[in-house]
Amino acid sequence: MSPLHRFLMESKSQWGWLALLILELITAAMFEVSAPVLLGKVVDAIVSGLQTDQDINTIFASIDTIILWLIAIYGGHALFTYFGEYMMASIGSKTVLALRTRMSTHLYSLPIEYFHDHQRGDLLSRLTSDLDAVAETIGEGVPGLVSAIIGIIGATAMMIWISPMLGISIIAIICIGILCLTWLSKRARRVYLKNQSALGAFNSGIEEIVVGKPIIQTFGLEETTTNQVNILNDNLFKSMRSAAFTSQLVEPLVKFLNQITYCLVAIQGGLMVLRGSISIGDIQAFFLYVGQVSDPLSRSSYILTKFQETSAALGRIYEVIDTPSEIDKGNKTLGDTTTHPGTIDFEHVDFGYTPSNVFMKDINIHIPGGSMVAIVGPTGAGKSTLVNLIMRFYDIINGRITIDGIDIRDVSRESLHNTVGMVLQDAWIFTGTIADNIGYGKPNASREEIKYVAKLAMADHFIRTLPDGYDTVLKRGGDDLSQGQRQLITIARAFLADPTILILDEATANVDTRTEVEVQKAMNTLLKGRTSIVIAHRLSTIKNADFLLVVENGTIVEQGTHHELIERGGHYKELYENYAAGMTL
Ligand SMILES: Nc1ncnc2c1ncn2[C@@H]1O[C@H](COP(=O)(O)OP(=O)(O)OP(=O)(O)O)[C@@H](O)[C@H]1O
Incomplete structure (x- = not known):
């Protein structure tokens, strides 16, 4: 079972809240998805009004109800998104609090050898930055991913509904994007593990300097120690650079695919308008839907990368939690039956x-x-x-x-x-x-x-x-x-x-x-x-x-x-x- 899967299974007490949250996010996404079609209708009404020489008041009279609907839809979307994110932050902090308590309590029960075998800096980074990575992903990543998935599904469904031909061409490009992003998120897990162990080693090096500073100075070992820490720092820099390479690749890749998609909508859609098989308002809706797909796509790929990091962080946390506790099999009490206590x-x-x-x-x-x-x-x-x-x-x-x-x-x-x-x-x-x-x-x-x-x-x-x-x-x-x-x-x-x-x-x-x-x-x-x-x-x-x-x-x-x-x-x-x-x- 992967660490993420295990984490999910162990958070059963929050499942009811999660279901409610998903329902809320679905509602928010439905609000968002319904807006572009209505906007397209507004554009079509204005275009046909202008083509038939209607005055501006008549044109507005034909769209004022749609505009009121649009305001209600955007307001509803904002409200549901806010409640969804608030709920997720509270679920996230509760779950992480439980994990943090479990880990710190478990540390007390570990045998003394464990502390001899593990560097303090490494243990500290498991308790701090690894847990922070989990907290961040749960608080921000999960709602982001859920609304992104719902948004992508909703927007593509709407595109196919408006024009199956144009919709399928766009979906083909989205699929290529998803494949590239899946590869990137897998790479992110490996990179994160390397990064965290480099961070642990660096923390331990710094801790030794802080604790041993007087001794280091007494022996005039500042230069040697600084060189050793520089090597650890250099390792950390390299692994962070590698992590940055992976995570920074996401945005340009999504932007590139996005621009290609816009070109496709402009060219294929333009030809379809000329042939009269689609209205200008629908093309305008398509542009908005492409935006509604590409934005969550880049967000969800970033979140998937974060999930991989979180999975690695959870793995490091579970490593501590799974270390067997010192078993106290003894049940006798000293000092009850003795005549010479302390022999x-x-x-x-x-x-x-x-x-x-x-x-x-x-x-x-x-x-x-x-x-x-x-x-x-x-x-x-x-x-x-x-x-x-x-x-x-x-x-x-x-x-x-x-x-x-x-x-x-x-x-x-x-x-x-x-x-x-x-x-x-x-x-x-x-x-x-x-x-x-x-x-x-x-x-x-x-x-x-x-x-x-x-x-x-x-x-x-x-x-x-x-x-x-x-x-x-x-x-x-x-x-x-x-x-x-x-x-x-x-x-x-x-x-x-x-x-x-x-x-x-x-x-x-x-x-x-x-x-x-x-x-x-x-x-x-x-x-x-x-x-x-x-x-x-x-x-x-x-x-x-x-x-x-x-x-x-x-x-x-x-x-x-x-x-x-x-x-x-x-x-x-x-x-x-x-x-x-x-x-x-
Ligand atoms: N946690 C440990 N793991 C492995 N070896 C250890 C550990 N603690 C001590 N040793 C080894 O056991 C031996 C005895 O160590 P111990 O600390 O009992 O000596 P000591 O007589 O108390 O020394 P000192 O007077 O310097 O404190 C030493 O060779 C030491 O290296």
């Missing part, structure tokens, strides 16, 4: 980001509830991977991970994410007030609660120095705050959510030394009775930990307390000595 076990766990590349093999870890564990290891060792597995961002290949004895695959995602909280290295701040940002995980939190956790996270002091305090609106991912301040907000957010297990990924790495000491104190109090897993890069964290997991190449190479591991004199001792000598772990 985590890895039992013979195998994991790889791709099935062919098993990165972690036979991992066994036991983290007792309420303990503080520090994970240490060189970069790329697998520290973040371990916490990603606890959060079930990725599924393991073999073995099982349990919390309080329950396999996390059997736990609902909601319960899992309520139980396990995370503070990541990149503080995520959204556009909203500071209070909204802190209260993110608990939407009904009172202002007192928010202030309480902000105090615990040592954020209250700096928040109160801001002009609007807790009501200060943060924009652009919190760019107006320092990195440390952003991180304090996310720490306060995690405290408010009050999870049983807290994962901290270098949570204090961006806070200055004085603040770090204060935050650490607050954390120690808060972490009491709570399991905490810290991806540690700091001495203070390691010393406070109940035990350490040393990770290398996806394997737990050592576990134990700081003193035990130092005494063992293995990997950890080496890491620690490097750290003590001033390097990070």
Whole structure:
């Protein structure tokens, strides 16, 4: 089923309105089609009046009723066209709203891998320009096409009725036109697909520049980056030029056929008038009907081109919608039956980001509830991977991970994410007030609660120095705050959510030394009775930990307390000595 067909089938709720709309457009087109015959009668009445030397008053007396009819017909046409277009715009916006909601809701349910595999710029252009293309076609294209088809059918029928011979010659030319335009609209689909992927790539390139501008400048890579974006821009230009070639070809082609048709009416019609087989008024009606056919023909071919673009856009949208959601098979809730909440076990766990590349093999870890564990290891060792597995961002290949004895695959995602909280290295701040940002995980939190956790996270002091305090609106991912301040907000957010297990990924790495000491104190109090897993890069964290997991190449190479591991004199001792000598772990 083509994307357009599928879209039509999925918009069944609007079919009744569509039928009403088509009825309205048919009425409007009938008004339009009936006018030229009456105009022809006016011309014939004037010509015969002049030929028989009638005075002007007599001539007008014979046509005044027709003129009144003409005014009524044109008025009726305008009114029905207006209602038709208004209705279509409303049907169009409702249908696109439903599609937009469906797509954005579906994005939330997609697995994390999907976002790793797709560029953000490309996803954005699917959500914006592809949906806009659909909205434009439905709002303007459908009524345009329906009235064009009805107009063409009506006008050709009238031409055949007036003069079958002349009418058939004109239809032959129209058929040639339709064939050319069908070819053009097919080409448009291919061109649009190319155009949209070039646009997606360009958006992603620009996004990288905007996000990475400070780094680009630091490394003096402006020229290299500009060259890369220029290549993407050049690709976009070429595909847009190709699209313009296709769409701009329509109008001259239709005009050319139109002019040929006018010549045919003038020559063949003129000869027929001389032979007396047709009146001058009918020839005048023919000229108007040719106009009534050629205009909708060029409009409908443009719309057909748009339909092809829309079909391609819908295809890209359905690609996202059809990506299977992350299925939440778990129905158990954590925290109901436990005596030691927050106990985590890895039992013979195998994991790889791709099935062919098993990165972690036979991992066994036991983290007792309420303990503080520090994970240490060189970069790329697998520290973040371990916490990603606890959060079930990725599924393991073999073995099982349990919390309080329950396999996390059997736990609902909601319960899992309520139980396990995370503070990541990149503080995520959204556009909203500071209070909204802190209260993110608990939407009904009172202002007192928010202030309480902000105090615990040592954020209250700096928040109160801001002009609007807790009501200060943060924009652009919190760019107006320092990195440390952003991180304090996310720490306060995690405290408010009050999870049983807290994962901290270098949570204090961006806070200055004085603040770090204060935050650490607050954390120690808060972490009491709570399991905490810290991806540690700091001495203070390691010393406070109940035990350490040393990770290398996806394997737990050592576990134990700081003193035990130092005494063992293995990997950890080496890491620690490097750290003590001033390097990070
Ligand atoms: N989404 C992903 N897809 C494929 N491979 C990944 C993905 N995330 C991480 N990896 C790979 O898995 C390995 C472990 O990465 P991980 O992020 O767990 O390391 P880490 O110890 O946390 O490193 P760092 O201290 O630098 O943050 C690395 O080789 C990394 O390239």
